[in-house]
Amino acid sequence: MAEGTGDVLTVARQSRPDLVLVHMDRTDDQACGLIRELRLDHHLPVVSIGTSSDEEMLGKACSSGCIAYLVEPLRPHELDAALRIALHQDLTTFKAFAGHSWMRAMFDSLSDGVIATSADGVVQFLNPAAQMLTGWMPFDGVGQPLDRIYSLSDLETADAVKESQIHKVLASRVPTGKQRFLLRTRTGTQIPIEDSATPILDGSEMAGAVTIFTNIAGRIAEERTASARQEQLRREVETSQDALNRSQEGVLSLAGKLISSQEDERRRLARELHDDLAQRAALACQQLDRIAKAFEDSHAANPADFELLKSMIGGLSTGLRGAAHRLHPAIIEDLGLAPALRSLAGDFRAFGLDLAASVRDVPGDLPLQTATALYRIAQEALHNTLRHAPGAPANLSLRCDGDRIELRIEDAGPGFSKMQAKQKPGLGLSSMKERAGLIGGNLLLTSKPGKGTLIVVTAPLHPLPRNAALAPRRSSSEE
Numbered sequence: 001m002a003e004g005t006g007d008v009l010t011v012a013r014q015s016r017p018d019l020v021l022v023h024m025d026r027t028d029d030q031a032c033g034l035i036r037e038l039r040l041d042h043h044l045p046v047v048s049i050g051t052s053s054d055e056e057m058l059g060k061a062c063s064s065g066c067i068a069y070l071v072e073p074l075r076p077h078e079l080d081a082a083l084r085i086a087l088h089q090d091l092t093t094f095k096a097f098a099g100h101s102w103m104r105a106m107f108d109s110l111s112d113g114v115i116a117t118s119a120d121g122v123v124q125f126l127n128p129a130a131q132m133l134t135g136w137m138p139f140d141g142v143g144q145p146l147d148r149i150y151s152l153s154d155l156e157t158a159d160a161v162k163e164s165q166i167h168k169v170l171a172s173r174v175p176t177g178k179q180r181f182l183l184r185t186r187t188g189t190q191i192p193i194e195d196s197a198t199p200i201l202d203g204s205e206m207a208g209a210v211t212i213f214t215n216i217a218g219r220i221a222e223e224r225t226a227s228a229r230q231e232q233l234r235r236e237v238e239t240s241q242d243a244l245n246r247s248q249e250g251v252l253s254l255a256g257k258l259i260s261s262q263e264d265e266r267r268r269l270a271r272e273l274h275d276d277l278a279q280r281a282a283l284a285c286q287q288l289d290r291i292a293k294a295f296e297d298s299h300a301a302n303p304a305d306f307e308l309l310k311s312m313i314g315g316l317s318t319g320l321r322g323a324a325h326r327l328h329p330a331i332i333e334d335l336g337l338a339p340a341l342r343s344l345a346g347d348f349r350a351f352g353l354d355l356a357a358s359v360r361d362v363p364g365d366l367p368l369q370t371a372t373a374l375y376r377i378a379q380e381a382l383h384n385t386l387r388h389a390p391g392a393p394a395n396l397s398l399r400c401d402g403d404r405i406e407l408r409i410e411d412a413g414p415g416f417s418k419m420q421a422k423q424k425p426g427l428g429l430s431s432m433k434e435r436a437g438l439i440g441g442n443l444l445l446t447s448k449p450g451k452g453t454l455i456v457v458t459a460p461l462h463p464l465p466r467n468a469a470l471a472p473r474r475s476s477s478e479e
Contacts (some may be wrong), residue, residue, distance in 0.1 A: 008034060012044060019087055024050045024060060045086050116210040117166055121146045124208065133215060135186030153182040155192060165197035169209040173199050192216050337371040338362040341378060345396055348382050352390065358397040363461065370459060373435040374407050380428050381409040381455050389413020407457040415447045439463045
């Protein structure tokens with residue numbers, strides 16, 4: 001047998017026979033080695049033939065790994081039965097081995113770590129990725145309790161996790177979703193992982209559980225980078241918003257100064273018209289009276305001429321006083337907003353506007369800036385009504401509700417659409433919006449063709465400081 005061992009292995013390797021017959025005797029130990037090599041290295045079924053069936057020969061046959069053992073002399077039907085059984089048994093073994101090898105190759109090729117345990121939480125399997133992540137090899141990790149080789153901590157607090165995903169599955173028989181943890185490796189380092197677990201069932205019986213986990217250090221770094229970038233963008237947006245707010249504050253401040261300058265200039269012109277030109281017209285009218293009396297008895301002058309000139313100068317005086325009043329309604333400062341609006345309503349009625357006015361509950365200590373802004377808005381709105389809907393009924397109302405004041409001007413005129421307003425933009429509406437904004441209020445305009453026009457202005461009785469007035473308010477709208 002010794003001379004033919006190498007030849008037998010060479011032939012077996014080259015021809016891959018379905019079955020090998022090997023003769024054994026008590027003194028030929030190389031036969032046992034040949035059988036083992038044929039079985040383990042070449043995965044070939046081996047049937048042994050010996051001269052005895054005593055315990056020694058049977059022990060050699062079993063230890064060598066042969067599938068069957070026959071005793072000489074051979075009987076044909078016994079040999080045939082032994083060969084058939086050997087071939088069938090080997091085919092079954094090969095299928096199981098091939099399936100096991102395929103599954104193992106699949107798990108070994110995964111980049112995620114895989115750990116399988118028995119039903120009592122004892123490790124039964126670690127794939128190469130799990131070995132690399134945990135630092136435990138199969139020869140010293142298999143058979144260990146799971147918590148010893150798979151120690152987890154909370155990702156945020158680093159506190160030890162009392163119950164891992166696998167333990168939850170073993171207790172509930174329900175798969176878990178993905179969660180993040182810190183894995184403490186065999187060397188003591190900690191790496192962030194994401195894992196999930198699922199039960200291993202043998203029919204209805206719990207055979208164990210398996211966890212699949214992966215290193216997410218790179219993912220967390222990317223998330224932190226993205227979060228840092230998002231925070232940077234948020235700060236940039238806040239900076240831009242602050243700059244925009246400062247620009248808005250500057251625009252509002254400039255608009256406020258412009259309107260204040262306009263009001264100051266109106267006051268100056270009104271004083272000049274009233275105190276100078278109107279007084280001069282009044283003095284001229286008085287002088288004409290004296291001249292007319294001096295020439296009463298004279299036939300050189302026509303008294304009708306004097307009366308006509310007097311009437312003209314009187315009309316000029318009245319016109320100058322009216323212009324002064326329109327430029328600066330001193331009644332606001334002297335008596336307040338309510339009398340000023342009633343007087344304004346009377347002026348527009350005199351112009352032919354069908355106007356009803358309701359002014360009530362207006363406090364006497366209303367700031368002059370607020371009162372002036374509301375008066376100017378009402379003046380502009382009524383002027384637009386007189387211009388575009390002269391024969392339509394109109395209504396003006398002013399009332400206080402808590403700490404806010406509301407001005408409403410409504411007419412039953414033809415109205416207009418948003419497109420019409422865009423095609424014929426004017427400064428009147430913009431001026432009204434600016435005045436409302438400067439006192440911390442807002443203006444809402446609603447109009448539809450054939451449905452009339454409504455303007456509603458709401459403002460605080462005591463406006464906040466300029467910066468606070470920049471807070472978002474309901475924007476004006478046109479329908």
